[in-house]
Each structure stands twice: as structure tokens, then as C-alpha cells.
Amino acid sequence: MKASHLYWVLLAAIGTIHLNFFLKNLSWDVPIYLVSLPVIVMVYYLYKKTIFDIKSIGLRWNLILLALQLLLVSLYFAVEPSSAWASFVPLLIFMGLEAIRINGSRKIFDLTRSVLEYEEQQEQINETFRVVRGERHDFLKHVSAVHFMLENGNEKEAKHYLDKLVDGYEETNLSIKGERGVVAGVLHQMYRRAQQSGISVVYDLDLPLSTLPISDSNMVTLIGNLLSNSIDACEEWQKHHREQAVLTMQFYKRSGLYLLVCKNNSLPIPTPVLDELYHSYGHTTKGKGHEGLGTKMVMDIVEAHQGFLDFVYRDEEFTVKIKIPAIR
Known part of the structure; x- marks a missing residue:
């Protein structure tokens, strides 16, 4: 299983635990499979809508956030919440941590994409400049070649040479x-x-x-x-x-x-x-x-x-x- 897929599975499992304890403190005896259903639906929605890779924030931060999430879950077993509000706080913290992870990943993803796009743009500009500079450098040579052909009565050859030359220049001219x-x-x-x-x-x-x-x-x-x-x-x-x-x-x-x-x-x-x-x-x-x-x-x-x-x-x-x- 890919690390990103494992992340979404863990997210669904931890979310189910939080929601289950919250409902229990409301004295609602809901089967675990019914508790997990809305959590799975929400996680699947986030999975489909999240276009970036959660690994973009790095393994270290993912492990830190995961450790905090597991610490939150352990609180339920170490100190059982006495009221629904007490169990609602860890649920809010859980959602807050995931919001930090998602927003952080999105920002890093966008910055990384922007850097790659900038590098690609720079490469495209350099390539276009190189082509224009090369055409300018060879321009007088082409003029001399055509002049030589015309002086020697090779009008057809000169026309053919010019046609090929214009086609090449047209490619660049169309773009710039x-x-x-x-x-x-x-x-x-x-x-x-x-x-x-x-x-x-x-x-x-x-x-x-x-x-x-x-x-x-x-x-x-x-x-x-x-x-x-x-x-x-x-x-x-x-x-x-x-x-x-x-x-x-x-x-x-x-x-x-x-x-x-x-x-x-x-x-x-x-x-x-x-x-x-x-x-x-x-x-x-x-x-x-x-x-x-x-x-x-x-x-x-x-x-x-x-x-x-x-x-x-x-x-x-x-x-x-x-x-x-x-x-x-």
C-alpha cells in the first residue's frame, strides 16, 4: 500500500475513534460500522478533492502530526472523558491538526509547482533567445549566399534557398x-x-x-x-x-x-x-x-x-x- 493511501486509511480509523467516543458520551449507542460510515464518506471526499501529495510536507512533519494524533487517541483510554464536551475537544484538535497538514501540504505543493514552472519558463525563454540569436548571427551569411547565386545566374536555386530560409524564420516569427x-x-x-x-x-x-x-x-x-x-x-x-x-x-x-x-x-x-x-x-x-x-x-x-x-x-x-x- 502506498504511503499516501495508508495515510487516508489511518485518518479514517482515527476519525472513527474520535466520533465513537463523542457519541458514547452523548449516551448514543451507535454500532461502530454506522459510526465509521460518515467518517469514511468524508475522508473519501477529501481524498478525491485533494490534488496534492501529503508527502510534500516531508516524512518528519507527517510523523510528528501522526504522533500527536495517536497521543490524542490514547487520552480516551488513559482518562475517560466524563462529558460529551470533554470528548468533543480532542475531536476538534484532531480536525485542526488535519487542517494544518492539508493546508501545509497545499502551500508546499503550490510553491514547488511554481518553482518548476518558473524553471521551465526560464528554459523556454533561453531556448527562444538562442534560436533568435542564432538566426541573427547567420543572417548575413544567408544574404551573401543568395547574392552569390543571383550573380551567377542561379535564380531558381536562389528562390529555393530563400523559400527554405523563410520557412525557418516563419516558425520563430509566429511565436515571438x-x-x-x-x-x-x-x-x-x-x-x-x-x-x-x-x-x-x-x-x-x-x-x-x-x-x-x-x-x-x-x-x-x-x-x-x-x-x-x-x-x-x-x-x-x-x-x-x-x-x-x-x-x-x-x-x-x-x-x-x-x-x-x-x-x-x-x-x-x-x-x-x-x-x-x-x-x-x-x-x-x-x-x-x-x-x-x-x-x-x-x-x-x-x-x-x-x-x-x-x-x-x-x-x-x-x-x-x-x-x-x-x-x-
Whole structure:
């Protein structure tokens, strides 16, 4: 049994003991299996809603909190409470300790995730900068090569060379024009990842995504998750159909609203997953090893900015449409 699963089992057992002694002091003779039922339901609810790993606070603090919980339970046997209120105090302390554990784990989990996201953003920006710097460094060499071909009457060869050169520059230009550094880094990285997988990518952006009234960290989460999920779906679709998948991201402004639309090929998605997608954690089409965090995080960002998110799956094409008011 995993340590995290053992934790939830112990939590249910300790909670049952506390509730059982509290009910006994109320002179309610309730069978233990009925006492444990509401505790198990509550623990299961917390288990489903808690997206972080309780091990994030470390073994030492988990052991300290567990020791305190066991000490509380031992009080029932050392000094039997004389009233319901006396047994209610340990129950409150038990819930308080668990609140500390859960809140502490959540904060550490969020900080750890933020650090990892920052490192990833830095790596993306550095990679984009390296590509731009390399293209700038080689620009005069390309001009000299084209000039030489034209001087020697090799117009067709020069045109072919220029076409290949423009294609390469277009890849970078699509990602960085008018964008803030972190946004350009995400767009460029996702474009290259899709290209390496043989996916056709189209960025149809009427204006830079950086004009969205969203912070850099939220922008990276929003765009990164949308494109990453789309690329994953396209890769699976290509494997199944042995055809090139298409991913399109559109961004434009209409009537005081920013509209962001992401379309991609996708294999059929189970109805239960579709019903809960973007609305709760733990729903994913990627199989084991994925927690289904990305879609809910996207929805949280949209809602935090008074936006609206809608998605449609039809004829093996998945479309996400996000509307965000143009308010800063």
C-alpha cells in the first residue's frame, strides 16, 4: 500500500475513534460500522478533492502530526472523558491538526509547482533567445549566399534557398512577434514540439496573446496546458489514423471580448470524461501517470478573470473557445 493511501486509511480509523467516543458520551449507542460510515464518506471526499501529495510536507512533519494524533487517541483510554464536551475537544484538535497538514501540504505543493514552472519558463525563454540569436548571427551569411547565386545566374536555386530560409524564420516569427518573453517561449516551444511530431500547426493571431489581461504565470499555465493537451491528442490521433493531425490556435478581439480558440484532431473521448472536463480535477484522457490537473487549472484561470469557457467535440475534432473581457 502506498504511503499516501495508508495515510487516508489511518485518518479514517482515527476519525472513527474520535466520533465513537463523542457519541458514547452523548449516551448514543451507535454500532461502530454506522459510526465509521460518515467518517469514511468524508475522508473519501477529501481524498478525491485533494490534488496534492501529503508527502510534500516531508516524512518528519507527517510523523510528528501522526504522533500527536495517536497521543490524542490514547487520552480516551488513559482518562475517560466524563462529558460529551470533554470528548468533543480532542475531536476538534484532531480536525485542526488535519487542517494544518492539508493546508501545509497545499502551500508546499503550490510553491514547488511554481518553482518548476518558473524553471521551465526560464528554459523556454533561453531556448527562444538562442534560436533568435542564432538566426541573427547567420543572417548575413544567408544574404551573401543568395547574392552569390543571383550573380551567377542561379535564380531558381536562389528562390529555393530563400523559400527554405523563410520557412525557418516563419516558425520563430509566429511565436515571438509582439509577445512578452515568457509567452513567446511557450509558443515557440510548443510549435517546435508539434513540428517534431509531424503535426501541422497554425497560429492565427490577429493580435499578440500578451495583450490578454492575465499575468505571465497564468498566461503560461493557460497557453501551455491548452497547447500541450492539443499536441497530446494530435499525437494519439496520428498514431491511430496514420495521417497528419492539425492544430490551430486563433486569437482575436470582438466587441470588448478577447476570443481564444484552440482546435485539434482527437480520438473519441468517453462521455463521463467529457461531462467533467474543465470542471473538476482527476479527469484525463492520457491514462496513468496523469492527474487531470491541466484542464481544471485552465478553467480556474478563466473564471478568475470573469471569462467563459466552452468546448465541443464533434467528428474527431476537439474545440475549446475562451472568452475574456477586455478589462484590465
